[in-house]
Amino acid sequence: MTDDTAVPDPGAAQHEAEPAAPMRWDGWGDPAKARSLPAALRALLPLKLGRIRTPAPAPAIDEVELSPSALEGAEGRALRGELAAIVGDDHVRTDREARIRHAGGRSTPDLLRRREPRQQAPDAVVSPETEAQVAAILRLAAEHGIAVVPFGGGTTVVGGVDPVAGGRPAVISLDLTRMRGLVALDELSGEATLLAGTTGPDAEAALAARGFELGHYPQSFRYATIGGFAATRSSGQSSAGYGRFDTMVTGLRVVTPSGELDLGRAPGSAAGPDLVQLFLGSEGALGVITAVRLRVHPLPAARLAEAWRFPDFASGAEALRRVAQLGGGQAVTGPTVIRLSDEAETAVSLAQHGRIGKALASGCSAVTLFEGEPEVAAERRARTAAVLEAAGGSRIGEQPALDWERGRFNAPYLRDALLDAGVFCETLETATTWANLAALKRAVTEAITAGLAEEGAKSLVLCHISHIYPTGASLYFTIVAGLGGDRLAAWERAKRRASDAIVDGGGTITHHHAIGRDHQPWLEREIGELGIRVLRAVKAELDPAGILNPGVLIADGAAGRHG
Amino acid sequence: MTDDTAVPDPGAAQHEAEPAAPMRWDGWGDPAKARSLPAALRALLPLKLGRIRTPAPAPAIDEVELSPSALEGAEGRALRGELAAIVGDDHVRTDREARIRHAGGRSTPDLLRRREPRQQAPDAVVSPETEAQVAAILRLAAEHGIAVVPFGGGTTVVGGVDPVAGGRPAVISLDLTRMRGLVALDELSGEATLLAGTTGPDAEAALAARGFELGHYPQSFRYATIGGFAATRSSGQSSAGYGRFDTMVTGLRVVTPSGELDLGRAPGSAAGPDLVQLFLGSEGALGVITAVRLRVHPLPAARLAEAWRFPDFASGAEALRRVAQLGGGQAVTGPTVIRLSDEAETAVSLAQHGRIGKALASGCSAVTLFEGEPEVAAERRARTAAVLEAAGGSRIGEQPALDWERGRFNAPYLRDALLDAGVFCETLETATTWANLAALKRAVTEAITAGLAEEGAKSLVLCHISHIYPTGASLYFTIVAGLGGDRLAAWERAKRRASDAIVDGGGTITHHHAIGRDHQPWLEREIGELGIRVLRAVKAELDPAGILNPGVLIADGAAGRHG
Known part of the structure; x- marks a missing residue:
């Protein structure tokens, strides 16, 4: 844990390290920061997108119809008791608010689902405080065949935390945010160990108190967690300087149903395949990351x-x-x-x-x-x-x-204002070599535009490069469209065309959003059928009961691809 | 392939890109460059090590007693014919010289074994020219349960190419050096694709002809191959500038008994675990690397x-x-x-x-x-x-x-001169954090010194740092000892103590020499029993018959740990 030395916090202004207000259940971020659509945009959009239809108002949280929790029936209560015996009764929550707050991520489809009268939610939210509790929960879940969805900040935009039981008797959300804090700092070597549930601002505040910085500032920074950054190979806005999150990681602790792994390569190592790289990007499907050792640097002056x-x-x-x-x-x-x-x-x-x-x-x-x-x-x-x-x-x-x-962390607030005004807005991203960049940008833009036109919608496709490498760069697309009718289904079709264009055009299906459920069919096209078999073999070894985030990363054998 | 544009080769002076003479069968490098022990060392060593006994002269290549090739018996000849049908009769060699030249690597124990009257060798040396031939050989070998040892430059110092059948009917050395050359160069993105059997000098010459450089100069540079660098996570002397070899790799093609993998991540990607990192360091035990895509840069002026x-x-x-x-x-x-x-x-x-x-x-x-x-x-x-x-x-x-x-590539010549003079000389290496560097250096030095003293030998332990990282550095030890008697067994005992000291002291068992057979027991201590189970699960998926380099990286189930 950090000590109390009164060092001024030169990083505070940058990352606004004050504790974040709880995320809106049905939109992005701090409810107090919700904004309305700027007047200039309100004037511009109909010119570009045609007539905008104001959607029906979203339900209040109390109006949402949730299916009853499987942990509240007669059989479920026994399981609930076993979970409570591990983490304490207060930390097994089956109340409406806890369940809805763990009902999914923050993609536009997620937010559209939050506007529907009937919604899916996990049967319980379980919050361990120690690695031993995580291990005990996984053993119990494996024994009962209960799906477990690791949950950090809940900021996924690719369906990474959807509460899908996939035919199993129940699905629990494993909320890791009680496992937080800086547990070790080696100032000489520049290495810090942080527990997985530490949020971006909490991590930076703890490091800044010692004169250090991690320097990882993705748009999800204020809510997302260290474990989530590792599990999804996050990339922050300062990646040109400090690198992607996966390049900062020097060690991981992972709990799986088959046991624990403590993987920490030396600064350089030739000791076989690098297993750290197997758990970076594993998205809760191969194990639960409980602690991360990271390269840090002195706060820049x-x-x-x-x-x-x-x-x-x-x-x-x-x-x-x-x-x-x-x-x-x-x-x-x-x-x-x-x-x-x-x-x-x-x-x-x-x-x-x-x-x-x-x-x-x-x-x-x-x-x-x-x-x-x-x-x-x-x-x-x-x-x-x-x-x-x-x-x-x-x-x-x-x-x-x-x-x-x-304004670097505020774009998602604008999306909420657009959705409220009836304007569809979503993002997607990829990366490729410099030689292929222009062709890929053109192909993806055309696929999105044509896909949305087929749905009867005019659209604006904006793009930027935000991450550069010696051999290539990322492409980040923002799509704004006058999409009406069944916006979820229409977007799914248009997004599929865009994803095909990305993979056919030589890009990666994701530069930093990860695979989740949404990109899973394209991962197979990127790494091949044999690559998927390798991932399945690893999962079968670590999670033989197939309970960890089923359907994320790899199709769920028990429930079919989208089960 | 490279074109013929007559660009001057500014890198030639540095890496001496002239075709290397074939490696000595019983020592290092070009026989014409063999040197005698410098007079000053000859004078110094007895002072430090005591009386040096000149060893018995080594046998000539024709005097070595090899067991007959299993591919020359009645049953073996049918298999030989099937291999010849794939690669052509000239490229299935069972002659004495080919077999002895593929009998092992270049560690000091390897060289001591080359001085013994009876020696192990592969039953045949098979040299494919195409990826399809590699695939066909693996299918055939899997069908017959024949062990396959991928072979590049043969410069391993950890037993990575030992021809061990481990109870199987035969073991073949899969020599990849016919698969060579620069097959693609993207000058804009700075990416080159080289076939796995291309040697260091050939790779640099082909790139230099186009104004580019890879910049990977390990001590094995003149003989080792691109595929070998990838399979062992090699690190070159310019790593402070251009990085370890594993950081240069942007894509791999791998042939396995279960099929082919074409893994090429975008410059940055969040598309799940990075499978490239599973084959970097796989040492021929998970698949045969056939081509490598690499980050290259303009030749420095x-x-x-x-x-x-x-x-x-x-x-x-x-x-x-x-x-x-x-x-x-x-x-x-x-x-x-x-x-x-x-x-x-x-x-x-x-x-x-x-x-x-x-x-x-x-x-x-x-x-x-x-x-x-x-x-x-x-x-x-x-x-x-x-x-x-x-x-x-x-x-x-x-x-x-x-x-x-x-003299950067010449140290191994000095080792030959020492061995000829009866002085034992070997190296080992590790890496750790800056905070742990001094303690680890002390512990390893003491373990080596004490281990050799127990064998009755005085020793000199020299050490250098040759690879630095923000969080730590490598430690490279050279051991010179007046070791007599059964030098192989004595060194194995002393090395075991050194390896224990490395892992107990928080170092990696290898910074750039790799695991091979020699470090395999310590890999388990580094990544844990569950880490080994993950590697076994991957191997079982890709190589279900267990024919690929059995006993390297992971213990050989068929033959026991040292089988």
Whole structure:
């Protein structure tokens, strides 16, 4: 646990480390921060999407019809008692609010489901406090054949925590947020061990109190947990500087129905296959991650910002490629954050700020942030600026970059406002090599546009690059559409076309959202039938009863693909 | 394949890309480069090790007694015919020379075995030219239950290519060196695809002809292959700059008895566990790697060298830690190569150059090399120098660094000279965190010294750091001992003590030598019994007949641990 040394918290301003308010049950984030649609967007959208129909109002939480909990019947009560004997009666919850709050993630389909009168929910929410309790719960669940869905912040957007029993007698949500805190910090080596249920802000606050930082800031940062970041191979907005989450992990503790694993490779090791890499991205289907050892660094002393404009996406992407390859195969001395919006996203972003006229001839905007000791940060900025300028970029000051930074975790609030106004909004993402980037972007954009047109909807497809690597980059698409009727089914069809376009076009089905239930059919196309057989063999060894997050990552043998 | 564009080869001087002469059957490298023991060492060693007994002369290749090939008996000839039908008669060799040349690797125990009158060898050496041929060979071998040992350069020092049938009717060496060449180069993304049997020099020559470099220079560079580097998680001398081999890999093709895998993650991906990481380090036990896609970079324009002296190993290690953490969690702008010898290694190195007197008060020497565009390389050197100087280092000019570079691949020749002179010489290595480095070095040194003393041998234990990471570093030990009697058995006992000390002391059983047969019992202690069960489950899925390199990585169920 952290000590009480009164070190000022220089990271606080950045990550707003105050305890987050509980997430809205039917939308994103802190209910107090809900926003209405900006007037400029309200004016722009009908021009682009046609007439918008205001949807029926969503039900209040008390109006939702939930099926009764299987743990409240006669047989279920005995099981409930056994669970309570492990974690204590208070930590086996079958009340309506606990169940609804663990009823799914935060994809747009999830939020549309939260607007329906009848909803699925887990039969109970069980909250262990120790690794031994996790092990005991898994033994009990395996014995009874009960499905177990590990649950951190519940911010998945790919169906990673859906409470699906798949023919089993019950499904419990295993809420890990009582297992939280910094348990070890090796300041010399720069390694911290955090319990899996620690949220992003809590992790950074505990580290900042000791003068360290993890530097992992995905959009889900305020709610998501360390275990969730590991289980889904999360990637944060500072990945250009500090790397993807999977590159920060130096060790994992995992509890499975077959026993425990304590995997911690040395800084470099040739001791066979790297099993840590088998549990990063395992999404609760192979085991429950209980603690994560991570590479951390001293809190940076300075942060510099600079925004850029490029004539078009192609020239901007070429500029980012040169930045990513700056080191000539060695370390890149470049930005901590670098993002490039395409023409459409740049225009909508300007429109949000009431600058529609200017948007029409605006090209593409990019944001860069630099961190480190003051001199190092300045040097990183100068070196990056030289590359961006040589590639055709023009400086547009630091303000747009600071604006982006201030709002960096807030886009999901805007989605709620759009959904309330009857406008469909969702995101999807991929990554590929630099050589394939333009072709993949075109193919995916066309697939989404055509797929939604087939559903009778006009759409806007916005795109940005937010993660760069020497060999390629991510592509992040935001889709805004005037989708009416059965929006869930229509989107599922359009998304399927987009997913096909991604895999056919040589991209990965996901750069950082993970597989969950939604991407599972495309994982097989990405790693092949034999790759899936390898994952099944590992699962059969670790989870012979098949109780861990069934249907996530791998199709559920007991219930068919979507069971 | 490479085109013929006449680009000068700026990398040639560095890696001596001329085709390597065939490896000595009973020692290291090019027979023409064999050297005798330097006079200074010849004088020094008896002082340190006591009386050295000159061993009996080694047999000539024609004098070795080999058991007959199982593929030459009546039943064997049918199988030989089936293999010949796949690869052609010339590529199924059962002659004495081919068999002896594939009889094992190049550890000191391997070389001692080459000096014995009776030796083990594979029943045949089979050389496929295509992936389809590899697949057909594996199908045939699985059908007949024949053990298959994938063979690249044969430079393993951990028993990774021992021809052990383990109770099976035969064992064949699958020589992959006909599958060679650069098959694709994406210059924009910086990705190259090389066939598995391409040697280090051939890979670099093909890339250099296009202006690119891989930058992987392990001591085995001149003989080892791309597939071998991947299968063993090799790490090269330029790892501080270009990374370990496993970090360069962006895709793999693998042929298994159960089918083929084409694994190529996007530059970043959250599509489940990373299966590439399951085959990196799989050492031929899970499948045969046939092609590797790798991150490459433009050939660096400049190389700068600088050598350093530190008062002692502790201050030198602290200096290297600061260099490794230079980037504050972001990219390190530092050396391409950085190595620190401890006091003992520094003294012996000086003795080799006839400067024994000076050695006595010499502290520790370090070597640094820097690459990149001239200005970038100079900046990297300046920044690194500032850190090393602040940590107590003093510059000793570029010559010692250039001397090291010139001899960088030659240490194994010296080992042959020592063995010929009756002096035992072997290496072993590990890695751990910075915080644990000094304690682990002490524990391993003591274990080796005590273990050899118990065998009646005085010894010199030299150590260096050659690979640094933000969170820790490698430790590479060279052991020189006046070991007489049954040197193989005595060393096995002493090595066991060293391996126990490594794992008990929190190190990895291997930083870059891999597991092979020699380290297999310690892998279980490193990843746990459940970790081994996971590997077994994967092997059972991919290699149900258990024919692939049995006894390597995982104990051979058919034959017991050392079968």
